[in-house]
Amino acid sequence: MKVFISWSGERSKALAVALKEWIPLILQYAKPWVSEKDISAGERWAQAISGELESSNFGILCITPENISSEWILFEAGALSKSMLDAKVVPLLFGLELSDLSGPLSQFQALKVDQQGIMDVIKAINAVSEAKASEATINQLVPALWSQLQQKIDDIPGKAPAGKHMRPQGEILEELVSQVRGLGSRMRDLDPDFVDRDLKYPSRLYRDLDPRMIDELMHGTIESRDGDFSLLILAGLVRDTMPWLAEVLIESYRELKSASPKEAREIAHRLIRLAEQTSRGRFGERLMGRSKAGHMLMMELPMFIDRAVSSRMDFRAKVGEMSPESSTDSN
Numbered sequence: 001m002k003v004f005i006s007w008s009g010e011r012s013k014a015l016a017v018a019l020k021e022w023i024p025l026i027l028q029y030a031k032p033w034v035s036e037k038d039i040s041a042g043e044r045w046a047q048a049i050s051g052e053l054e055s056s057n058f059g060i061l062c063i064t065p066e067n068i069s070s071e072w073i074l075f076e077a078g079a080l081s082k083s084m085l086d087a088k089v090v091p092l093l094f095g096l097e098l099s100d101l102s103g104p105l106s107q108f109q110a111l112k113v114d115q116q117g118i119m120d121v122i123k124a125i126n127a128v129s130e131a132k133a134s135e136a137t138i139n140q141l142v143p144a145l146w147s148q149l150q151q152k153i154d155d156i157p158g159k160a161p162a163g164k165h166m167r168p169q170g171e172i173l174e175e176l177v178s179q180v181r182g183l184g185s186r187m188r189d190l191d192p193d194f195v196d197r198d199l200k201y202p203s204r205l206y207r208d209l210d211p212r213m214i215d216e217l218m219h220g221t222i223e224s225r226d227g228d229f230s231l232l233i234l235a236g237l238v239r240d241t242m243p244w245l246a247e248v249l250i251e252s253y254r255e256l257k258s259a260s261p262k263e264a265r266e267i268a269h270r271l272i273r274l275a276e277q278t279s280r281g282r283f284g285e286r287l288m289g290r291s292k293a294g295h296m297l298m299m300e301l302p303m304f305i306d307r308a309v310s311s312r313m314d315f316r317a318k319v320g321e322m323s324p325e326s327s328t329d330s331n
Contacts (some may be wrong), residue, residue: 002127003032004056008070011156012062015094018152019060021198025148026122029131058090058125063105065096065235074105074236088128090121094156100241113153117144169190230258230308233303248274249305268309272302 003023007016013034019031033056069074091101092111101110111117126132128323151170236248259267275298 001027001029001058001131003030003089004059004126005032005034005062006059006073007034008067008073009064010025012064012067013093014156015062015092015153016060018149018156019062019092022145022149022152023122023125025145026138027125027133029129029133030125057088058128060121061089061091061105063091063096063101063110064092064094065100068096068100068105069229072196074232088124088169090124092117092121093159094153100257113249115142115150118142118149130323158222229253230311234304234308254311255311256316258307259313261313264309264313271305271309275301275305276288302319315324 006017007013016034020034023030023032023258046057061073063073068204089104092113093101093110094113096112098112111120119138122138123135126135126138231249231253235246235253238249239246247296248271252271255267256264282298
């Protein structure tokens with residue numbers, strides 16, 4: 001059973017690595033995966049992460065005060081939400097209280113990094129596994145081996161060391177975009193029967209993808225006090241089925257950081273046109289198949305995009321990011 005452990009920042013990474021090494025001591029069937037540590041030399045990281053996100057059965061998000069608003073954590077949270085039920089994704093809070101969690105991450109049942117919290121994580125993983133360990137075994141092993149994990153946790157610095165940088169999110173997203181750009185040519189080289197087989201079974205593409213879930217995710221990020229990440233959430237949700245749209249959403253998120261209101265409207269119109277073009281014709285029908293959730297998503301995607309762009313600009317106006325010169329463009 002694969003357990004995807006997401007991190008962003010040095011302290012979060014240290015926790016992820018500690019969990020990767022400790023979890024199999026309790027659940028021998030578990031195969032935790034941590035990016036960077038588990039990506040072989042020469043392997044493209046974006047391809048590796050995409051494959052692991054898709055094939056994982058459980059997801060742990062290592063959340064610290066430094067990365068609680070991380071774009072990458074939110075992107076992976078969106079991708080995990082698409083791939084599995086919310087009950088299979090657990091934000092693990094390190095140096096945070098449950099009340100600190102806001103925005104899209106608040107939809108998940110978060111746990112704290114203490115013995116009881118880790119016990120609950122182990123039991124949650126075991127609950128969705130086919131090769132279950134007995135509860136009595138878990139109740140004995142977690143307390144018995146807790147000191148080993150506790151020591152590694154205690155060795156993690158109390159805050160990010162001065163002079164060291166957090167995981168470079170910009171470089172991560174740039175690499176993701178470059179990988180997505182190559183998907184089109186690679187897909188043309190695939191066996192047509194292989195492509196047709198996936199398109200015949202849209203449930204694989206839209207597993208647990210419901211517009212109501214997207215609406216809840218976006219509502220949470222719009223209300224977040226730390227920023228608006230709606231476009232990144234949408235990109236994470238559509239990255240497998242519509243990689244070209246995910247690429248444009250990520251690039252548009254960057255553009256909106258400095259766009260004037262007029263430019264923001266143009267970006268929104270461009271995204272909406274792309275979404276509408278994707279849903280039309282035979283390609284749109286094949287992509288959505290008989291999936292009710294897929295059809296609902298394509299019908300409501302333009303509305304989601306428009307709302308995401310508007311909320312991003314509202315947030316910028318609220319925090320005073322827009323200059324007076326930019327504001328005059330809206331007149």
